[in-house]
Amino acid sequence: MTALVELSGVTAGYGGRPVLRDLDVAVEAGEFIAVLGPNGSGKTTLIRVLLGLLEASEGSVAIDGLEPRHARHLIGYVPQHRGFDADLPLRGRDLVELGLTGTRPGLPIRRTGVRRQVDEVLELVGASEFAAAPVGLLSGGEQQRLRIAQALLGDPRLLLLDEPLLALDPGAQAGITELIDERRRSTGLAVLFVTHEINPILPVVDRVLYLVDGRAALGRPDEVMTTETLSMLYGAPVEVLDVGGRTLVLAGDGEVNGLLGHHHHDHEHGFDHDHDDEARHH
Secondary structure (H helix, E strand, O other): OOOOEEEEEEEEEEOOEEEEEEEEEEEOOOOEEEEEOOOOOOHHHHHHHHOOOOOOOEEEEEEOOEOHHHOHHHEEEEOOOOOOOOOOOOEHHHHHHHHHHOOOOOOOOOHHHHHHHHHHHHHHOOOHHHOOOEHHHOOHHHHHHHHHHHHHOOOOOEEEEEOOOOOOOHHHHHHHHHHHHHHHHHHOOEEEEEOOOOOOOHHHOOEEEEEEOOEEEEEOHHHHOOHHHHHHHHOOOEEEEEEOOEEEEEEOOOOOOEEEOOHHHHHHHOOOOOOOHHHHHO
16 A cells, blocks of 8 residues: 655755755654754655645655645644734634635635535634633634644545644644544544654654755654764764753754754753744845
8 A cells, every 4th residue: 555645755945946856755644753853954844845835856655646736635734833913813713724725716615515514623622611702802722722623624535734833832732643543543634743742642653754964864863863863864963861861962062953842942952943944045
């Protein structure tokens, strides 16, 4: 059986400068894969390739046997979290509904059908009770549940999430993680979860895709998150420590080069999320 997502020898970048290099990745239906790596390592570039927004300069990409630009109906996408203005005149359910009506122009959809689908996904993500409230007045966790509801409209086979836990408190992080895990277990949804901290999702992760300068290591967390593997990937001494149940990645000179832990401190240690891979390559 072929994998749901297959990248073979994929090189992709901007202005002739590759960000991903000769990447081979196969994702099976129902898999939960964490995508990790330092700033500019290619995490967002990978998402853009899978969404068909960026074409690989070399290699092939297939989603359920289709080219990405023909497979968008199979993909749910949760972009990086940005808060809404408090006075935005948009209700929670309106935001979710845009997942159907905003992406399929010209497609006749019966209003009753839309309402039913929106109600179903709102209940699925536990957002029914605040769906009538203006989105700008909701908490970050509530807004994120709405974004996930929007992404789950149409029952996608692949869910792409770009830093979905960013700026959420630990309780909201756990709730979002549990929601996504339950959904993939019940439907066979494949999940690619871009994050700069593995700790909140480690209990549900099947494999880790760790990117550094376009190179990749793919395997179980206990295979990839090791001193040996990451030192090889970084091309420099790296130490992986377990401190109080949290995974820390340290450079050989003793400075923290990457922290996979509480996001409140990440910016102090230079292990930022790469929401703008492409900006540094234009």
